[in-house]
Amino acid sequence: MSLDFKYGFDDFFRDETFVDDFTYRNSPQNIRRFPFPFDRDDYMYSVNMEPHVPGRKGSVFEKTFDVDEHYLSEMRDRARVLAADPLRCQSLPHMTLAGWDLLELIMETKAREYPQWFSLTKDGNRWHWINRPLGIDQKFTFLDESTLPYGPMEYITRQTQGDFTLQDEREGTLWVDAGMVTTQADWSLDFNIGMNFHEWHAPVPLAHEKGIFDRALKFLLKLQHGSPVRRYNWTMTVNPLLDTAPETYPEWGHMRTALTQENMGNMMHLRVELQTLYRLPRSNAILFDIRAYLGKFEELVQVPKWGRRLHRVVRDIHPDLATYKGFIRNRDAMALWLSKYDDGAPTSPGWWPED
Amino acid sequence: MTKTEFPPSIISRPVYGQLAPRPGAFHLFVADGEGAEAVVELFDKADPSLKSRAHILYTAGPNGTDQWDKIAALGANQAQKAASIPTLLFRLARVLQDTPMDAQIYLTGTEGLMGQAERDVMALGFPHVDIQKEHRGSTVRRVQCVHCKGITENVRMDPFQCSHCGLHLFVRDHYSRRLAAFQGVNIDAEDKGQIPPAVERFK
Numbered sequence: 052m053s054l055d056f057k058y059g060f061d062d063f064f065r066d067e068t069f070v071d072d073f074t075y076r077n078s079p080q081n082i083r084r085f086p087f088p089f090d091r092d093d094y095m096y097s098v099n100m101e102p103h104v105p106g107r108k109g110s111v112f113e114k115t116f117d118v119d120e121h122y123l124s125e126m127r128d129r130a131r132v133l134a135a136d137p138l139r140c141q142s143l144p145h146m147t148l149a150g151w152d153l154l155e156l157i158m159e160t161k162a163r164e165y166p167q168w169f170s171l172t173k174d175g176n177r178w179h180w181i182n183r184p185l186g187i188d189q190k191f192t193f194l195d196e197s198t199l200p201y202g203p204m205e206y207i208t209r210q211t212q213g214d215f216t217l218q219d220e221r222e223g224t225l226w227v228d229a230g231m232v233t234t235q236a237d238w239s240l241d242f243n244i245g246m247n248f249h250e251w252h253a254p255v256p257l258a259h260e261k262g263i264f265d266r267a268l269k270f271l272l273k274l275q276h277g278s279p280v281r282r283y284n285w286t287m288t289v290n291p292l293l294d295t296a297p298e299t300y301p302e303w304g305h306m307r308t309a310l311t312q313e314n315m316g317n318m319m320h321l322r323v324e325l326q327t328l329y330r331l332p333r334s335n336a337i338l339f340d341i342r343a344y345l346g347k348f349e350e351l352v353q354v355p356k357w358g359r360r361l362h363r364v365v366r367d368i369h370p371d372l373a374t375y376k377g378f379i380r381n382r383d384a385m386a387l388w389l390s391k392y393d394d395g396a397p398t399s400p401g402w403w404p405e406d
Numbered sequence: 407m408t409k410t411e412f413p414p415s416i417i418s419r420p421v422y423g424q425l426a427p428r429p430g431a432f433h434l435f436v437a438d439g440e441g442a443e444a445v446v447e448l449f450d451k452a453d454p455s456l457k458s459r460a461h462i463l464y465t466a467g468p469n470g471t472d473q474w475d476k477i478a479a480l481g482a483n484q485a486q487k488a489a490s491i492p493t494l495l496f497r498l499a500r501v502l503q504d505t506p507m508d509a510q511i512y513l514t515g516t517e518g519l520m521g522q523a524e525r526d527v528m529a530l531g532f533p534h535v536d537i538q539k540e541h542r543g544s545t546v547r548r549v550q551c552v553h554c555k556g557i558t559e560n561v562r563m564d565p566f567q568c569s570h571c572g573l574h575l576f577v578r579d580h581y582s583r584r585l586a587a588f589q590g591v592n593i594d595a596e597d598k599g600q601i602p603p604a605v606e607r608f609k
């Protein structure tokens with residue numbers, strides 16, 4: 052058994068790359084739905100969590116698991132990364148049940164929300180999954196690993212945009228004991244697997260002192276099945292690299308030195324992570340979905356409010372955050388480029404493009 | 407509090423206390439180098455009957471310190487000297503097969519030894535409340551190269567060259583208990599060839 056994709060690129064699903072010639076970009080419609088993460092003109096860490104309920108039509112919040120124009124190319128990039136380094140997907144032995152929980156959640160939700168692309172039919176534990184964009188037609192037995200070409204977590208996350216980690220709850224904290232991580236902002240699953248909530252967050256500056264992780268953990272331990280929550284995180288990425296792993300840092304780190312005022316608009320990307328958290332029913336594990344969206348500076352400044360605001364956030368960010376996020380060396384050049392799009396006019400509260 | 411003074415650090419970095427005798431039917435000690443002194447001090451504090459229920463595994467420290475004589479003189483029920491940390495860990499695996507789940511476990515010496523012993527002990531399900539750790543002796547680090555995944559033992563200098571792939575790495579405080587290792591990251595990934603002079607950070 053194997054999982055062979057037949058990519059159905061068409062007018063909607065773009066055929067593009069996240070390496071080498073970097074042909075990734077957003078269509079004009081997709082720029083308007085970019086999840087711009089700043090609801091005001093400045094930024095500091097906070098316990099920013101809200102219920103993950105359906106949002107505005109057309110926005111990335113409309114559906115539970117957003118499928119957008121980059122879907123097929125992202126799945127191809129994930130397969131490329133996994134072929135080079137299988138350690139990007141790992142599951143400790145006690146996490147298999149949580150993997151089935153995850154597979155069920157994604158299959159049921161996608162089949163319901165995108166019936167034109169996905170279908171799931173069940174006859175007891177005999178399930179039939181169809182993923183039309185990737186050309187997959189799979190019959191298998193739910194909870195029987197031998198009937199799928201990969202373990203349940205790997206099988207379904209090779210077909211789903213976003214990184215995924217599964218947290219076991221023990222001893223009053225969460226343990227990151229499984230994950231599919233190929234689109235990460237510079238952290239290593241292989242190094243972090245088995246750590247608890249405070250350990251894996253150890254490198255983050257300022258937030259521990261502000262009590263943010265204590266409060267966030269308390270909140271998460273109360274998370275209920277059926278009531279997922281979401282939050283944003285963001286960083287900056289030079290070139291549309293989905294895979295900015297520490298493992299491959301020697302391959303992509305030098306790109307940070309190539310920025311000029313001329314190429315800034317095309318090369319510098321705001322990388323937004325829409326993070327959603329779910330309590331899973333059988334395993335009681337917590338699912339963490341980290342969905343990365345890349346927007347070129349030249350794309351984002353097409354929305355005047357975003358251009359003004361991005362300039363102010365980058366210009367005024369705490370240097371410890373810019374250092375941690377890896378853009379301190381380029382911060383002034385970025386602010387200079389963005390300043391052309393900031394006329395000083397006031398911006399409206401909230402992150403939506405027009406209001 | 408620990409007797410070794412470590413500079414302020416992030417919270418994934420392990421912290422160490424001071425060994426104290428606790429009641430138990432079996433007492434397992436794993437020590438290297440100057441850790442022998444912590445074992446001796448504990449025996450001094452403990453009820454004399456502890457001796458007859460104690461098993462000590464010892465090896466010399468990465469700085470060459472060998473205090474096996476002190477261990478041998480304690481008169482523990484069982485005590486063995488291993489040729490190196492890896493051979494000590496093989497012995498430990500065998501000893502743990504016969505160790506009761508309510509045993510008291512004492513780890514002391516360098517971080518590399520304590521981290522690996524703790525990893526093996528915890529993998530067998532021993533509760534970590536029954537594991538005590540006290541740092542003694544050398545502060546050299548066991549470092550995993552995040553790029554090639556190779557482990558370099560006894561790292562003193564920062565940055566240093568990965569003993570496997572040859573990349574120049576800086577040593578983070580980020581620590582994985584599963585790997586019993588700190589993380590090393592390429593220092594000239596951005597500015598190729600610009601490698602600052604190495605400083606002896608760990609002795």
Ligand code: HEM
Pocket residue numbers: 096097098099216218225227237238239243251252253254255258263264267268271282284285286337339375376
């Ligand atoms: C339970 C699931 C979660 C996982 C697996 C997770 C994982 C991570 C990881 C691996 C990092 C990078 C750390 C590094 O530098 O090595 C990180 C950063 C961070 N996390 Fe989480 N996290 C989770 C939940 C949360 C929650 C609920 C909050 C809410 C406050 C949060 C806040 C942060 C912040 C503020 C950062 C720094 C991000 C930046 O500046 O780019 N995390 N997280």
